[in-house]
Amino acid sequence: MNTIKTFIPADNVESFKKFADKTKKNVEGFSFVIGEPYMKVFYHPVIDEYGTRGHVTKAFHEICDLTINMPEENGWKLVCTFKDEAFTPVDNSKELVFKNPAHGQDYNKCDVCGHWCKNSYVIENIETGEELQVGCECVKKFGIKSFDYLSKFTDELYKLYDYSLSYSTDNDELKMWGGNPNAIYKNAFKKADLIMSAKAEYDKCPIYKKAYRERDTYYHSPTLTNIETILCGEKFDINNNYVEKVCAYALSKPIDGEFAKKTHRLANDFYAYIDEAVYAFFMVKKAYTASSI
Known part of the structure; x- marks a missing residue:
């Protein structure tokens, strides 16, 4: 497999x-x-x-x-396909290096019958490691039905x-x-920049202000709006040691709900997006309340 x-x-x-x-x-x-x-x-x-x-x-x-x-089928696995001048590897996660350097897009003959072929499969024997580039008709001689x-x-x-x-x-x-x-x-923003922006807002106002509605108008959270303004205007100090401590404290807490799960994701990652500002604010707030930094 x-x-x-x-x-x-x-x-x-x-x-x-x-x-x-x-x-x-x-x-x-x-x-x-x-x-x-x-x-x-x-x-x-x-x-x-x-x-x-x-x-x-x-x-x-x-x-x-x-x-x-x-x-695999009958001891063979599909490596890639050359069809209509298109190259399609089975596994896209790594570079494909053929065991036979001649194999590839310009290899226009079948290793089984020796005839010219426009379309072909590269297959590999899972026991011997033998690699063949085979025409679409000759592959049937191996009893292989699934490769197409x-x-x-x-x-x-x-x-x-x-x-x-x-x-x-x-x-x-x-x-x-x-x-x-x-x-x-x-x-995408650097997680450290988002956390430092949240800290800058927390230092001005440690109380999180929720979004609210007045009559038919919805107003975004003033806290999150301020963090976004600080972040996009780059009006924050850089302190990577502080960020590491805030993240370490967040990761020390159990994942007991969706909010904690997303907080852990932010603490673990290098990049963040603006919708995660709420998690950054409470990471800063909880770390400060716990006097861990």
Whole structure:
């Protein structure tokens, strides 16, 4: 069994399930598990007013972790597919290095019959490690029936998220967003900056002021509005030692509810988004009340 761990945009989960369920019906042993949606930081290309991609910014996107179990058949597993001039690896999480350096996009013959072939599979024997690039007809000689479905599955999977964009940032901290370019995203800020902005607000007013409604008008929390103003205006001091102590105190508390769970997430991560300002404020408040810093 070849287990692949990847992710998909949260808004594509239903689309994924449709073709994954079809593959499951036709391929014995194929299975998948979709995790709960969560926010993750990506580089996000910015298009200027002239339609040119000028630079990138850091932004949050909602994704779901995805675990896929790809079965072997008759002792062979699918490595990748070359079809209609498109290269589709089974596992997108790492660079594919062929055991036979000649194999690849420009290898236009079948290792079984020696004939020229436009489309082919690269397969590997799970016991001997032998690697073959085989035409779509000759692969049937191995008694393999599922590889066509698995090939179509990976092709559809990559249509949901362009993993080629991720390859360009393999050595970087973040990956480039390759999902729907029109997806709603949130700017990413350093967690330390958000906490220091919350501290600056707490030092001015230690009482959290909730959002409120007057007649038909809704007013955002004054506390959160002030934190956002401080953060975006960079009107805060930097004290990484203070941030580490605040986070350590938050992580020392049990996860006894959704609020605590999200507080732990903020304390653990490097980046944060503005909606987490409420957790930053109460992290500062509780740490101060406990006299831990």
